[in-house]
Amino acid sequence: MRYLVTGGAGFIGSNFIRFLFNKYGDDAQVVNLDKLTYAGIRENLAEYEGKPNYRFLEGDIANPADVTEAYRGVDGNGTDVVVNFAAETHVDRSLMEAGTFIQTDVHGVLVLLEEARRHAPKLRRFVQISTDEVYGSIDDGSFSEGDPLNPRNPYSASKAGGDRMAYAYGQTYGLPVIVTRASNNFGPYQYPEKLIPLFVTNAMDDLPLPLYGDGKNVRDWLFVDDHCAAIDFLIEYGTNSETYNIGGGNERENREITYRILELLKKPESLIKPVGDRQGHDRRYSLDTRKLERLGFKCDTDFDAALERTVRWYVENEPWWRAIKERSAEFRAYYEKQYANR
Numbered sequence: 001m002r003y004l005v006t007g008g009a010g011f012i013g014s015n016f017i018r019f020l021f022n023k024y025g026d027d028a029q030v031v032n033l034d035k036l037t038y039a040g041i042r043e044n045l046a047e048y049e050g051k052p053n054y055r056f057l058e059g060d061i062a063n064p065a066d067v068t069e070a071y072r073g074v075d076g077n078g079t080d081v082v083v084n085f086a087a088e089t090h091v092d093r094s095l096m097e098a099g100t101f102i103q104t105d106v107h108g109v110l111v112l113l114e115e116a117r118r119h120a121p122k123l124r125r126f127v128q129i130s131t132d133e134v135y136g137s138i139d140d141g142s143f144s145e146g147d148p149l150n151p152r153n154p155y156s157a158s159k160a161g162g163d164r165m166a167y168a169y170g171q172t173y174g175l176p177v178i179v180t181r182a183s184n185n186f187g188p189y190q191y192p193e194k195l196i197p198l199f200v201t202n203a204m205d206d207l208p209l210p211l212y213g214d215g216k217n218v219r220d221w222l223f224v225d226d227h228c229a230a231i232d233f234l235i236e237y238g239t240n241s242e243t244y245n246i247g248g249g250n251e252r253e254n255r256e257i258t259y260r261i262l263e264l265l266k267k268p269e270s271l272i273k274p275v276g277d278r279q280g281h282d283r284r285y286s287l288d289t290r291k292l293e294r295l296g297f298k299c300d301t302d303f304d305a306a307l308e309r310t311v312r313w314y315v316e317n318e319p320w321w322r323a324i325k326e327r328s329a330e331f332r333a334y335y336e337k338q339y340a341n342r
């Protein structure tokens with residue numbers, strides 16, 4: 001199978017490419033189109049550089065020339081499956097500046113879809129990676145795929161735009177589009193701006209853990225390996241024009257996650273620093289995942305074991321995250337702006 005994976009230098013994309021090579025070996029050919037924004041780290045997949053079935057292409061999904069080149073495949077032989085992970089992904093950053101979110105998460109999807117039309121007869125799947133955040137917040141119960149979208153922040157609004165644009169191109173032009181809406185991922189290689197890697201690495205350095213609001217916001221945590229396996233399953237068994245929720249079934253309050261991280265690292269609870277809440281902070285995300293289960297896939301990784309594995313990964317891979325937290329001027333400027341006066 002010939003894959004075009006966008007955003008493959010980021011957290012989930014790099015895990016997905018590794019998943020493909022582990023599962024399919026040389027039978028998978030992968031082009032990784034990535035703009036290398038602050039969140040893109042090409043070295044995440046250093047072990048595949050130079051292999052004949054892997055090609056890294058630095059480029060922008062919103063740039064038609066880059067996208068045309070990417071669809072040509074590893075050696076000009078074309079693409080069977082597109083999986084679009086490329087996005088601006090951090091809610092807090094979308095509160096500071098939303099323009100790049102619209103440019104990548106909406107317009108970039110459009111450019112990828114326009115190129116897909118030119119490859120339509122041969123293209124087998126176009127998977128748009130969306131998010132549970134497009135449904136908005138829910139106090140009780142869970143969202144199903146047919147529920148109305150109610151994004152409540154600039155990140156989720158832009159993701160909803162890309163989600164519906166992909167669906168619309170499936171309806172209008174008959175493209176083989178599948179939309180997936182996953183819950184909060186965690187695991188190795190997650191950029192240390194997100195809750196779990198930020199708190200793990202701050203705790204390792206005895207720095208404060210800035211817990212927003214009352215710490216009782218709920219997220220459903222999905223181990224990244226389960227997410228990758230679900231996407232691979234849907235490429236094989238999903239139905240075009242359908243949307244699938246992918247949830248971990250692990251709803252936890254942020255403060256519970258925080259206590260568990262401190263426990264695993266044997267650090268004191270005094271590191272927790274309650275700070276001002278995120279503007280428009282969604283209270284709870286929750287997905288009904290029965291559609292995917294009926295098709296035959298269930299996420300089955302044990303949450304506690306996966307969190308422990310993830311914490312261990314950050315402990316054992318200090319150079320990876322120190323390169324970001326200590327040597328990236330961009331990260332330090334962001335951290336200062338986001339947390340200094342909170």
Ligand code: NAD
Pocket residue numbers: 006007008009010011012013033034035036037038039040041059060061062084085086087088089090104108129130131132159181182183184185186190191
């Ligand atoms: P990430 O921020 O770690 O990585 C994003 C990657 O996209 C980076 O490598 C970046 O360089 C690249 N990129 C950004 N703009 C680009 C552009 N214009 N052209 C090409 N590449 C570009 O993100 P992630 O957490 O791995 O998320 C991947 C996808 O999964 C996103 O679409 C996100 O919305 C979705 N998602 C994430 C989660 C989560 O919990 N992380 C949950 C559900 C859905």
Ligand code: TYD
Pocket residue numbers: 090091092184193194195196198210211212213217218219254278
């Ligand atoms: P995050 O990892 O940014 O993912 P998302 O906002 O997409 O769900 O945040 C997860 C939860 O953790 C969310 O409720 C906000 C909270 N949070 C904090 O309390 N402190 C922080 O420093 C961060 C980054 C997040």
